[in-house]
Amino acid sequence: MTEPKIITERRGHILLIGFNRPDKRNAADFEMLNALAAAYGELEHDPELRVGLVHAVGDHFTAGLDLADLGPRIGADGLSFTSEGGINPWQVSGEQLTKPVVIAVQGTCLTLGIELVLASDVAVAARSTRFGQLEVARGILPFGGATLRFPRAVGWGNAMRWILTGDLFDAAEAHRIGLVQEVVDDGEQFDRALAIAERIAAQAPLAVQAALANAKRAVRDGDAAAEGELQPALVRLLQSEDAAIGMQAFLTRSEAQFVGR
Structure with missing residues (x-):
């Protein structure tokens, strides 16, 4: 059987949500996006769950969208991937999430990965993480919230420096501008994010x-x-x-x- 592209695990009051397409650097196809939205819906609608923790299996958080799979699915109204009961993880349409999300990133974190960081509440990055908001280099614009949240989170000039050039930047820069809240040694990002999620889950x-x-x-x-x-x-x-x-x-x-x- 094919492994699910999003894996979930309940750990106390925390829902672990893991990207699980490591052979494709966790690039997101339609199936993966749909399953991710379903996981966010589970987090929102289960009263026993208090915090989400998003992470990734393998060396990379995500290489962004799998355009070969998703390109043909983009219609006149854009891209829709959220089924009934799901919640758009980027929070740019539909039902809004009311519970906090902590995120741990490593390796490559491109496009929708940055936007998922921006849509989350606390972010931890491995020291060697490389970020890139590459959409303008592909002839499109960020459509998962970066144009809205990036300038608010890091300041206009810092956001435009990376959105308008498509250049890559490192974890030190991500921390300097406030995109991520903590940078840890490689391999420690999940444990640190889990500790933060557990601390939040222990509160009222x-x-x-x-x-x-x-x-x-x-x-x-x-x-x-x-x-x-x-x-x-x-x-x-x-x-x-x-x-x-x-x-x-x-x-x-x-x-x-x-x-x-």
Whole structure:
């Protein structure tokens, strides 16, 4: 039997989502994109899951799109690959993800790989990772969110330097401009990303999701819209079981075991 191109594993409250097409440097074809969207849907819709961790099997994170497979599928309305129940991992259409995603990258991280980093919440890169937003060299534009998120994440000039030239850059540069949050020795990126995901998963999940939602609201709709939701969100959270658990843990100086209610 052919191995799945996206592999998933539950580890406590974390869903591991792995690119598994190493013989093609994890280039994404339609089957892989569809399975990735399904995995994001599983993360979103399962109340027991609190954090996603995206990683890749093999030496490379992704070489980008498999244009030989996907090119003929791009129609008048663009490219659609999300089935019912799935969520577009790049968050540029359809249902939006409400849970945090940590991502670990290594080797080659091109085009949609960078855009997946930008659509995630915390990124860890192996030291030898090479990044490239190559679309303009292929006669197309980034369509997975780089034009929106790259300038916000790293500043206009830093984003345009790499988007408009298609040049490759290294992990040190990715860290300097803020594309990734940590750079670790090769082979350590998954373990470090998992440690961060576990730390997030140990916090009160409703509070994590509320904080994430408010930050995303500010980005999408402006500070005033996000400000208007702060106090109502606080009131809702204070009525949760987790708020009581957190207060009790504070008073007893013990570690809180949150239940997500």
